[in-house]
Amino acid sequence: MHVLVLAEHDGDRLRAGTTAALGFARRLANGDGDRVTCLVLGDSVATVADDAAAFCPVLLGSHADLAEPLADRWAEVTAGVVRSESVDILLGASSTFSRDILGRAGGLLGGAMASDVTGFLRDGDRLVWQRPMYAGAVTASVVLHGSPLIITVRPTAAEPPERNSSPAAITPINFDVERLPTSTGHLGLDGRPSHRPDVTEARVVVSGGRGLKTTEDFERLVGGLADRFEGATGSSRALVDAGLTPNDLQVGQTGKVVAPELYIAVGISGAVQHLAGMKNSRVIVAINSDPHAPIFEVADYGIVGDLYDIVPEMIQHLDAD
Amino acid sequence: MSFLVLVPTKRVPDTDGVIRVTPDELDVDTSHLSFVINPFDAIAVEEALRLRERREDVEVVVVGIGGEAYEDELRTALAMGADRAIRVDAAEPLDPWNVACILSELARRLEPRLVLMGKQAVDDDSAQTGQFLAARLGWPQATFASRIDDSDHGAEVARETDHGIETLSVTWPAVITADLRLNEPRYASLPGILAARGKPIEEMSLEELGIEIEPRVELVGLQQVSSQRTGQQLETVTELLECLRENTELF
Numbered sequence: 336m337h338v339l340v341l342a343e344h345d346g347d348r349l350r351a352g353t354t355a356a357l358g359f360a361r362r363l364a365n366g367d368g369d370r371v372t373c374l375v376l377g378d379s380v381a382t383v384a385d386d387a388a389a390f391c392p393v394l395l396g397s398h399a400d401l402a403e404p405l406a407d408r409w410a411e412v413t414a415g416v417v418r419s420e421s422v423d424i425l426l427g428a429s430s431t432f433s434r435d436i437l438g439r440a441g442g443l444l445g446g447a448m449a450s451d452v453t454g455f456l457r458d459g460d461r462l463v464w465q466r467p468m469y470a471g472a473v474t475a476s477v478v479l480h481g482s483p484l485i486i487t488v489r490p491t492a493a494e495p496p497e498r499n500s501s502p503a504a505i506t507p508i509n510f511d512v513e514r515l516p517t518s519t520g521h522l523g524l525d526g527r528p529s530h531r532p533d534v535t536e537a538r539v540v541v542s543g544g545r546g547l548k549t550t551e552d553f554e555r556l557v558g559g560l561a562d563r564f565e566g567a568t569g570s571s572r573a574l575v576d577a578g579l580t581p582n583d584l585q586v587g588q589t590g591k592v593v594a595p596e597l598y599i600a601v602g603i604s605g606a607v608q609h610l611a612g613m614k615n616s617r618v619i620v621a622i623n624s625d626p627h628a629p630i631f632e633v634a635d636y637g638i639v640g641d642l643y644d645i646v647p648e649m650i651q652h653l654d655a656d
Numbered sequence: 657m658s659f660l661v662l663v664p665t666k667r668v669p670d671t672d673g674v675i676r677v678t679p680d681e682l683d684v685d686t687s688h689l690s691f692v693i694n695p696f697d698a699i700a701v702e703e704a705l706r707l708r709e710r711r712e713d714v715e716v717v718v719v720g721i722g723g724e725a726y727e728d729e730l731r732t733a734l735a736m737g738a739d740r741a742i743r744v745d746a747a748e749p750l751d752p753w754n755v756a757c758i759l760s761e762l763a764r765r766l767e768p769r770l771v772l773m774g775k776q777a778v779d780d781d782s783a784q785t786g787q788f789l790a791a792r793l794g795w796p797q798a799t800f801a802s803r804i805d806d807s808d809h810g811a812e813v814a815r816e817t818d819h820g821i822e823t824l825s826v827t828w829p830a831v832i833t834a835d836l837r838l839n840e841p842r843y844a845s846l847p848g849i850l851a852a853r854g855k856p857i858e859e860m861s862l863e864e865l866g867i868e869i870e871p872r873v874e875l876v877g878l879q880q881v882s883s884q885r886t887g888q889q890l891e892t893v894t895e896l897l898e899c900l901r902e903n904t905e906l907f
């Protein structure tokens with residue numbers, strides 16, 4: 336079995352979701368003769384290739400025309416590699432990057448795809464994939480028909496593998512630049528820089544909901560509490576819709592899925608669409624003035640009360656320690 | 657030639673409904689559920705209508721793929737203002753690949769300049785169909801759109817990514833998938849609802865389209881997920897921090 340992992344990176348290093356996907360790949364390809372390869376695409380991404388080579392052999396496609404992860408180009412190159420390298424499973428971390436590019440590659444490769452996979456079982460020769468449906472209300476077991484298989488895996492479903500002491504080989508790939516699609520262009524990325532970690536990569540996530548009245552309150556209370564744990568801030572959809580928080584903070588069915596050591600929900604009611612993104616966190620704390628808020632049903636600890644009283648008190652206690 | 661916008665719409669359980677697995681663990685019990693247009697597809701319908709309000713030559717064609725029950729949702733889309741509705745008669749469930757195959761055949765016949773659809777359906781949450789379709793057609797794609805600025809030759813699309821808002825340019829014909837913040841869908845007006853009653857829903861069979869269903873995704877089991885939390889109510893911040901000290905490795 337040959338598993339190819341498409342690397343998502345920041346131009347310098349692999350993103351954490353990709354290293355988790357490499358761990359998942361290794362669990363899949365654990366038989367004699369099985370192998371895992373990482374495909375790194377981009378422009379001037381030698382450092383990313385070095386980072387990946389600590390885990391497994393790397394195929395490197397570096398070219399100015401691949402500088403931005405445009406789905407049509409990247410999927411074309413990826414599908415080419417899948418065919419020429421006889422890849423059985425094309426894998427990536429669940430993220431907007433993979434949904435976009437691996438989805439398109441899946442369309443070029445016959446559509447045997449499962450998204451947001453959380454685990455798998457071997458049933459004789461077949462692989463049975465587990466994935467959430469209906470905002471996580473149910474877990475489906477699915478068998479895919481066709482080859483290759485295209486899988487996106489929840490970063491929370493696997494641990495990153497150990498780094499090898501000596502790096503694996505990095506091999507450049509061949510592709511015909513002239514034949515890459517040109518009907519999509521990248522005009523810019525408005526990524527607000529933040530001093531906090533990404534919500535998917537932090538051990539502690541403090542999220543705010545409509546209980547917060549202003550951007551300043553969010554920053555002072557939710558941000559302030561997160562900073563006491565060196566954690567990340569997250570948000571319900573309601574606050575993103577209201578323009579109080581940027582979209583990349585949204586946790587939930589249609590936002591990011593997180594499973595930190597500690598998740599603190601501040602002024603969030605606990606709609607199923609929000610729970611879909613955080614209910615597998617190890618410890619969940621809810622702070623809400625409504626004792627009947629559904630968030631309490633998935634929480635380990637809850638305090639009923641006004642967040643404008645409770646959160647400052649928490650910050651004060653943490654500072655006193 | 658008009659600027660045809662094709663909007664695929666899926667029929668899904670209302671997002672407020674409680675999802676229960678059937679005793680054989682192979683399906684969801686739909687007997688008590690009400691159905692709606694997939695919320696992301698409703699956003700796509702709305703955006704197509706706004707496009708028609710901006711440009712004169714736009715024709716909005718909604719398509720549903722499934723049994724007769726789909727006509728309710730297609731009529732809702734007509735009542736919102738869509739010009740035409742097509743139902744491709746097919747037995748469900750269909751996986752994203754099969755839907756993309758049907759849609760690409762429809763696109764070959766209708767020659768839309770734009771396929772505008774939801775970024776995911778809230779039942780299976782796959783988020784694959786738009787990308788499959790764009791790949792099959794060889795068209796540019798802009799997924800997870802939160803703003804579309806159209807021009808004669810294409811559009812600038814703002815898309816919601818994990819790392820912020822990315823702006824892309826695409827040329828027509830293109831596939832664009834809608835995210836939540838693209839717009840807020842209108843409700844059908846009473847005159848709209850009355851007018852929609854009179855509009856025909858065109859029907860097509862898979863045979864007519866020359867399509868044979870080859871399943872890619874076989875569902876072999878469904879399991880209900882339930883929370884196993886203790887849900888301890890605490891009175892004070894001191895108690896809470898004590899619990900966290902004992903039960904996490906953060907301090």
Ligand SMILES: Cc1cc2nc3c(=O)[nH]c(=O)nc-3n(C[C@H](O)[C@H](O)[C@H](O)COP(=O)(O)OP(=O)(O)OC[C@H]3O[C@@H](n4cnc5c(N)ncnc54)[C@H](O)[C@@H]3O)c2cc1C
Binds near residue numbers: 587640
């Ligand atoms: C298709 C679809 C997809 C969706 N995807 C997502 C998603 O990915 N993520 C997501 O989060 N939502 C999503 N939603 C929206 C979701 O259904 C809810 O509307 C949303 O999560 C509610 O956000 P909220 O909890 O902040 O607001 P509300 O539901 O309004 O809750 C606010 C809470 O704050 C409490 N509160 C108010 N003031 C105070 C105070 N002073 N102190 C303490 N508590 C206070 C209230 O008691 C209440 O419980 C989606 C919806 C749809 C239809």
